[in-house]
Amino acid sequence: MLHERKEDEAMVKKDDLPLPRHYPYAIIVVPTRELALQVTSWSRRLCRKTPIRTQLLLGSYTRWPFGTLTLPTSPDVILCTPQVLAGFTRGGGYKKKTPLFEQVQMLVVDEADMLLEGGYKKQMDSIFLEFRHSDKKAGTAGRRPTQYVFAAATIPDRGPVSIRKTIASLCPGANFLCTRSLHCQKKELNQEFLQIPADASFDDRVQLLFEKLQEIPSTEKVMIFCNTAQTAKHVLQVLEKILPPNAKPTLFSSDVEQADRARNLGLFAREKSKVLVCTDAASRGLDIEGVSSIIQFDFALDAVSHLHRVGRVARAGRCGRAINFYEAKSKPLVDAVRQAASDDTHGCLAGIFSRKRSFRKSIKKGENTSMALVVESASPEGG
Template identity: 30%
Template sequence: MAAIEKKMIAGTDKAETPTFAELDLCPELVAACDAMKWTKPTKIQEEAIPYALQGRDLIALAQTGSGKTAAFALPIMQALLEHRMPFFACVLSPTRELAIQIADQFQDLGKGIGVVCSVLVGGVDRMQQVISLTKRPHIVVGTPGRLLDHLRDTKGFSLNKIKYLVIDEADKLLNDEFETSLDDILQIIPKERKTFLFSATMTKKVEKLQRACLRNPVMVKVGSKYSTVDTLKQEFYFVPAKHKDCYLVHVLSKMPDKMIMIFVRTCESTRLLALMLRNLGFNAISISGQMSQDKRLGALNRFKGKECKIVVCTDVASRGLDIQGVDLVINYDFPLNSKDYVHRVGRTARAGESGRAISLVNQYEAPWFKLVEGQLGKVICPCVADKDEIEIHENSVANSKSIALRSLKESGGFKKRKRTGDY
């Protein structure tokens, strides 16, 4: 593989951001951007789209909420307009929700030009997906496991003439969890294609990039390897482990009527914490990989529609999801690495808006916190709570958690999750 051409963009190289028309997008797509109320390209769109239109393979790294989906969708649709054909492009995503969101954006941008998409993810009836494939969609978006199933078993479905492959959240899809499925897909589809790798974070996995068959790629990098947007206010409480729930309730009580995402480490914790919060009068729901796809999407839509203002979730909700209006992200369980931290806090302060992230760090999580802080290259501001304000919650929190735990045990709510490589 040829050496990767790298373009590091600091964000201030150009005095004025060009328009979408000045990026050489066709009038139909410029009109689509206007309909989406996008006035100017984001930095990653400004830098990546011209290379994509030139036919270059891309490795594009940018912060969460920076408009990466449009940066690959727009060039693909422009090429589709020039050579309209079924199964023109395939987009791979690590999570079902992100795959659905990507397909929605293709559909929204492609309304005026008749773009047809098919979504292939687990947890959904396969026959419905087979029917959607018989319509010969232009764009196929899916998770690796389910896409591979259809490539092997669905009669008449093939990607042997595919022109574009997008690996979104590439750092996740290049991990061992998806390695076998991804390698099998790359063996099936033709090597003569354009390949885009997009992510907010990526480590140097040169051998795996070579297996992805990039040809003469250019790397467009907006910001540092681990970075968060300037409009995000980041804070932390150093809390005793036994009082973490009290600190959580303290923070939530200070922010009524705000849209809040609370990240925890396990599926069991999402259910327990959400039930505990409901017992305390908070309007909270949970999302985790153990839920059926219908329930996950239902919960996500209730949160997006502000029917429920608090969602307790695992990292299944940290990758790529664009939820408008999230005011606060809380790290109830601090993440084990910087990549997960960046993706979690990226659910707020999106597209130039402001946002806030608060981490509850106990004595056991302090080493991870210092590591993340060092890799971010910034000091996260400490917060101090009045001891009396914390203690006032102790009895109610303990009782509510006890009731929640008993309820879950009686209903068989704690189940072990089988790892499948498809969240």
């Protein structure tokens, strides 16, 4: 990117004319608004001593917003969610032809396993379709095809529904790179597992939760994970009554309005709140300083979700604690997680990612294979 900037600056000096650039060199797509804000902040910090500029786009637009009097030159890097970028595709209803997808030189897909399936798949398909058409023209136009980078902490291989196979299909010449810690529980993570009796009531679970919170120093921050927004709301309502005022628990889930969600996360990050009651909406990518412990009020429904939840602590070499409540129905998954944590692989969970088959079958048939952390230098296959 710096090389491209230097080429543009050389052209400006040569012709002694302004050379506004209307499109970014790179676009980074992330699944959530909160993660987009975080990545933008880090991008600006990393590029502080370089000429590279980063711009965050949120909401929706009716036209590409750069090349105007107020923004005469596009930023070098754009951060956005799939909703924003898909709005400029034909599949997203954009009627005017835009050279955006021909001009962008790099597309980064963060949390790739989340964006390439589920609710994001339709938007991402329309985005990749536009890039396919643009890359077909690249050879005749004498320019390089777009470079694609897929980044994720988990890229599960689940048989027919495999993110690895999806990436290989999009980019047949892909290079797969991974770290040793991929799909592994961190050795700095101390885990405690507590089985909830079958006859335990919701109040009994909350009482146990309160007792565990009492064990954590009041100066430290805690994230409490629930499987549904409704459960998270109920837990918050009880904690507001029994916790001291300085704890001030806050809520983070998809049922919370966007403005309130941002405010609650901000209070937690600034230590105005010590307890964040949340769903998996807060498990992906968020790096909140000072979080020492997580509590799974409801145990994760699969190994991938478990990895992302416990990944909120024990970051950057620091120690962390995970307190896991579980019921009898979750015992096969819990047993596999505990077994993985105790073996020489430092907790590799790749062999228990399957969600199509029953969990007991996945343990017998799973394999601890290495997966990709980043895929780069590959173009989508022509459609």
